Amino acid sequence: MRLDGPESGNVEDRRGQGGGFGGGRRGGGIAVGGIGGVAILLVCLFLGVDPSIILGGGGGSPAPQQQQQTTQQGRPAPDADAGRRFAAQVLGETEQVWRAQFSRLGRQYQDPTLVLYSGATQSGCGGAQAQVGPFYCPSDRKVYIDLDFMAQLQQRLGAKGDFAAAYIIAHEVGHHVQNQLGILQQAQRVENGAGGPDANAMQVRIELQADCFAGLWAKQANDARRILEQGDIEEGMNAAAAVGDDKLQREAGQRVRPESFTHGSSAERARWFRTGLEKGELAACNTFAGMPAFSN
Template identity: 45%
Template sequence: MEWRGRRQSNNIEDRRGQSRGGGFGGSPFGRPGIRIPMGGRRGGGLSIGTIIFLVVIYFVLKAMGIDMLQVLGKGNVAGGGSGYEQQVGTRPGTPSNDDTTAFVRTVLAETESTWNAIFSQSGETYQEPVLVLFSGGVSSACGQASSASGPFYCPADRKVYLDTNFFRELEQKFDAAGDFAQAYVIAHEVGHHVQNLTGVLPEFNRQRQSMGQREANQMSVRVELQADCYAGIWAKSVANRNILSDGDLEEALNAASQIGDDTLQKRSQGYVVPDAFNHGSSKQRMTWFKRGYDSGDVGACDTFSGAL
């Protein structure tokens, strides 16, 4: 993928180094993205004894000529900091300027170009999502999540969440190497954002409350395959902008195959349970990605009518 030197999105929050464990686990590419949002935690605060202790420490240090209010006011910038936040001038938590972050920002910018154009053609305005980079774990409006959940989209705050270490896992664990395989991951999650804007995710979450597990899984497969189809539309748009390199399409199709439910089940337990599918088989994921790519048409991504 010829991504270097292209526009990079500012819709990024970098929370790496703010790791929070626990939360929901899951499977690759979007499982938490269609969860019903969960409530926040209660509790917290300092005891009276702790407050008194801190007050005493403050006055002792002040008597020694150390004003902790001034120290804290300078923020955590030991060594002077990078100053990158001021250079970019977007929002707090602007990402560091490493190669992986630049790649993510560029891919996100390309999804913005694609979906802004598509929405504009229909007389609509595309509301761009924010992509959150994290490490280890993260707190979202859908609850706590660990890296084990994989990349996901939270409809409650309209943000995509990505631990970039997943790219290494994608290559080593899922045998899906290549930058376009990584780009497919991001495009798939942005596909869930499009579904949220068009009402697909809210309707699914509403209906799921009255569904049994088997029926919910079947509907989830249709939701996920549509996101794959939308990722294919994005890939077609990128191809039209002459950004694809030789082998890129094959990388994305291989990634779609490697994270099919049947392939994952065979790898983890040695046998396949179709009723437990919630993302689609390898063949289905490849088929719907390719359908989006071949057509470049949102209308071709109707996974809710007829057989898959």
């Protein structure tokens, strides 16, 4: 990727500050985005973590691999923190694209905040640990990422490359876009009246639309500033496919159960990411078409 633009100023760095996981989820928002419960189990198997410690947290996906020098307080030295700069530059790119998209709608885009943390932290949706991956909290409008853990997870899932990492950030920002457009609220009302497989189906459509929004961002940013290099699109497609529910269920030694999907199959995730990448339009990302009781 070519990231020559300025870093976003909307990055809150909590690394080295600790942070509790107590208190559970508070009212006012359910964290969205990420790799889901099956992937959490895979992470536990990879890293030897007790699944009971982390199940119930918000989901996520991988971020860029990095090596950091740290200060005595445990916070990465600013001049050596390539991971933070990368995340801030990607966030800055998303801000430029979505400000322009909202302006075309006659609306004003409100930038989200990207929270970098280490180990555990508190969000407006409750406590979070790194093992649950990146997620978006609608109630405080913040994206939460532990870069160190995501670097490990990226290697484990085989979703390597800087653009694969950028796709993950853009996916979570896609949930912020859904929140501002009222899509998350409408979907939650439908989910509350559904339950079971119907609720899962709604969640899948939410996640697939965030994949499409990530593709839309990449196209618009590349058209404006030529950020993509050879191999980047393949990295993004691979990252989208790596966190498909069917692939994760197989890798966990389970049979594939489409009725349990919450994020979509590998093929669906890659297809919707490509749709956004090829079309570059909000209207092309209507993953809710034909779904009863929902009009996007």
